[in-house]
Amino acid sequence: xxxxxxxxxxxxxxxxxxxxxxxxxxxxxxxxxxxxxxxxxxxxxxxxxxxxxxxxxxxxxxxxxxxxxxxxxxxxxxxxxxxxxxxxxxxxxxxxxxxxxxxxxxxxxxxxxxxxxxxxxxxxxxxxxxxxxxxx
Amino acid sequence: xxxxxxxxxxxxxxxxxxxxxxxxxxxxxxxxxxxxxxxxxxxxxxxxxxxxxxxxxxxxxxxxxxxxxxxxxxxxxxxxxxxxxxxxxxxxxxxxxxxxxxxxxxxxxxxxxxxxxxxxxxxxxxxxxxxxxxxxxxxxxxxxxxxxxxxxxxxxxxxxxxxxxxxxxxxxxxxxxxxxxxxxxxxxxxxxxxxxxxxxxxxxxxxxxxxxxxxxxxxxxxxxxxxxxxxxxxxxxxxxxxxxxxxxxxxxxxxxxxxxxxxxxxxxxxxxxxxxxxxxxxxx
Numbered sequence: 001x002x003x004x005x006x007x008x009x010x011x012x013x014x015x016x017x018x019x020x021x022x023x024x025x026x027x028x029x030x031x032x033x034x035x036x037x038x039x040x041x042x043x044x045x046x047x048x049x050x051x052x053x054x055x056x057x058x059x060x061x062x063x064x065x066x067x068x069x070x071x072x073x074x075x076x077x078x079x080x081x082x083x084x085x086x087x088x089x090x091x092x093x094x095x096x097x098x099x100x101x102x103x104x105x106x107x108x109x110x111x112x113x114x115x116x117x118x119x120x121x122x123x124x125x126x127x128x129x130x131x132x133x134x135x136x
Numbered sequence: 137x138x139x140x141x142x143x144x145x146x147x148x149x150x151x152x153x154x155x156x157x158x159x160x161x162x163x164x165x166x167x168x169x170x171x172x173x174x175x176x177x178x179x180x181x182x183x184x185x186x187x188x189x190x191x192x193x194x195x196x197x198x199x200x201x202x203x204x205x206x207x208x209x210x211x212x213x214x215x216x217x218x219x220x221x222x223x224x225x226x227x228x229x230x231x232x233x234x235x236x237x238x239x240x241x242x243x244x245x246x247x248x249x250x251x252x253x254x255x256x257x258x259x260x261x262x263x264x265x266x267x268x269x270x271x272x273x274x275x276x277x278x279x280x281x282x283x284x285x286x287x288x289x290x291x292x293x294x295x296x297x298x299x300x301x302x303x304x305x306x307x308x309x310x311x312x313x314x315x316x317x318x319x320x321x322x323x324x325x326x327x328x329x330x331x332x333x334x335x336x337x338x339x340x341x342x343x344x345x346x347x348x349x350x351x352x353x354x355x356x357x358x359x360x361x362x363x364x365x366x367x368x369x370x371x372x373x374x375x376x377x378x379x380x381x382x383x384x385x386x387x388x389x390x391x392x393x394x395x396x397x398x399x400x401x402x403x404x405x406x407x408x409x410x411x412x413x414x415x416x417x418x419x420x
Contacts, residue, residue: 029303037204038311039200042315051192054194055198059208059211060208060212080182108354110359114189
């Protein structure tokens, strides 16, 4: 349970993380209408220049879409897919705060989804970020 | 908006917004600055080598769902509905220790996901009540209990469609349960996931055995990272190992060996998967 002090200290971060998670959740619901299912939906708080890295197993034969959202402090969020050797396989091609990409692996394997906070509005020190893995 | 929305947001709040397992990875050794660095000061691509990724990565999204596994099975040429292969489990719902309750709840959750669109109403409610009971034994909290109870009422009243339920239960499995804290017991979520995954592996093995195409399971059962993830939590058991834990550990060791096999899976390998997963499922 949060103490009042903790709540006060983290209140801003929580609010922005909630906003990011709600944004991703909306994308997931929209994806359901197109026949996608959800593997994971999660959120976190990131500082500019930092990444959050998620290990994922992706099945051959399935198509995957990685959806992300940054909160309103974010100006540029990136999402990338790395193989286990550290090579970038896919990356989003946008300069916005809701990047996504699709990927259909040739063989079943593990990969890393990397969410990278590249740009925030001036004076922002951290931001809420949501990420979902959907498949079909 | 689904009913989980409020619960998800509450979970975010209760987690303090902090990462569950690892802190954020720093692509460059940048000093902590009170103000954000300029966007153009950051590299296009974060510099992350294999070691840094392996050290920092979270496992939140590692384990595929049973429904996802079924889709991959179809893509591999095995047109079998896994739901049709689910046996009549006779679980002891009163066994409330972490090992039993978590793995059993995972198995039932997997079955529920695979059958949500086709199961008889009574069977669906029975599975949902089993999941609810297991999460209660695992100290999942009153919010999840109330939400699952609401679903039982909605199903009984035919007030929710099966399509909607699939969406809701998908979210329960992929977003809600992984965020629950289970009173600080770190092993609970991996063991629930292990239960779902083992049930899926058992059903996949049965499906390819019936079709006589063992190699079709290569892309589905050879998941060394997933098995290693489960094994890590089984092996970090602090208390005296329970029978389920011991059997689960042995089963995962066998599956790890098969996952690392270079050659295609054989009919004998598939029989081994069926036996070793059934050994665990039979103890629940």
